[in-house]
Amino acid sequence: MSLAERAARVAAIARAATSDADAAAQVMAALKSDGGDAVEAGLTALLQLSDDRERDDWTLAGAFAQISALAGEVLGVARAGVWLFAADHAAIECADMFESATRTHSRGAMLERKDFPIYFDALEAVRVLAADDANEDPRTREFSAIYFKEHGVAATLDAPVRRRGGFAGLICCEHVGRPRPWRDDEKMFVAALADAVTISLETAERRAAEQDLKHQLALVEAQQTAIARLSSPVLEVWDGVLAVPLIGGFNAERRSAVMEALLDAVSRQRARHVLLDLTGVDAIDTATADALIKLVHAVRLLGTHCIVSGITPEVAQALVGLGVDLSDLQTTRTLKTALELCMRRR
Incomplete structure (x- = not known):
């Protein structure tokens, strides 16, 4: 029996049925009888x-x-x-x-x-x-x-x-x-x-x-993290003194990378002082200011003294304009001055 003949037969059975359930049952029976x-x-x-x-x-x-x-x-x-x-x-x-x-x-x-x-x-x-x-x-x-x-x-x-x-x-x-x-x-x-x-x-x-794309995205993310760390390296400038020069933009990825790298270095090297230098930061916005405050507090929680250097008149004005309370921060205009303060505290 051809496909057209089988289709005609099934259609005839469905039309003669008294209900939808009866039609379904009879059609299935017809298909099975044909070997389908x-x-x-x-x-x-x-x-x-x-x-x-x-x-x-x-x-x-x-x-x-x-x-x-x-x-x-x-x-x-x-x-x-x-x-x-x-x-x-x-x-x-x-x-x-x-x-x-x-x-x-x-x-x-x-x-x-x-x-x-x-x-x-x-x-x-x-x-x-x-x-x-x-x-x-x-x-x-x-x-x-x-x-x-x-x-x-x-x-x-x-x-x-x-x-x-x-x-x-x-x-x-x-x-x-x-x-x-x-x-x-x-x-x-x-x-x-x-x-x-x-x-x-x-x-x-x-x-x-998809797997190749995931691999490429992971590679890009790893590269971005490496670049972020390189652009904000944690440097041991003296025994027990770490300096972090913040350079360029300070987006979310960089903020996270700096936080992770700095806290790891403080814990690993048992640093007594950390100098955060803002001289190379492009601009200070609310997110950057908030990240700076969190970074200082995190370092202090590890029992380490923190100084923020590179506070130029422009940076100070920007921070004040953003409503950032600087009274809780020890600040200096240059990294050299911050390092001298650390030496006096030794």
Whole structure:
């Protein structure tokens, strides 16, 4: 029965039903009586494969194994495999082959395209290549003497895997025994499997791109942190005295990097004095002023004396204009003066 005939039959059954529930039940019964229940279950399993692609443990090899096993089980064939072309399209390699009898998987077999030109040209031109009698079909009989007869293959159902408008690979299903007329729903199913291979390849590429992007972002972040530390280095200018010259802009990343580096150095070197020098800061805004206050308080919590140097008239005016209370800070105009104060306190 053709796909059109089956569709007409299902529509007639649905129209004659007395309720929606009755229609659903009768339609399902009709599909099963036509042998479509296995294919329907296969399509449901394909939907599950789509959900699996969002799992963290998803792999391309695992997806290929699921697709080939699904083809073997649903179509009831001896072997089903996923094959992919090499970059130059001169050869095709088996990415996964499922053996139904042993329920095992293998991979790695190679076929040269030049050895089977009629088959590959025919497959590239169709959506599905259904060979009911593979040994006699002119599109597939190139394999008869060297493979089909040796393995008892009587019929094949193949579908090309297309990607970016090109021929990227194929799904191959091998039936052994006697010739087999392939049903329309089986042809549609193997085409859906080929589409699943395409989607799996695209998923793998997307995931690889995402991982590469994450790596690049992490690298940029690490570089920015390193630059921030280099632009505000923690220098030991005397025994027990650390100086931090703040240079350029003082954004959130730099503020965090300076805080981390300074507190680590104070703790590690047991510094008694810290000099925060603002001479090289481009501008003082509310965020910078707030970060400065927090930095001074954090250093003091570690029991270390802190002096803020580089307070020029412009910087002082800016801080006052922002409402920053300087009464709690020990400040000097130059780094030299701050260092002299530290020496006196020794």
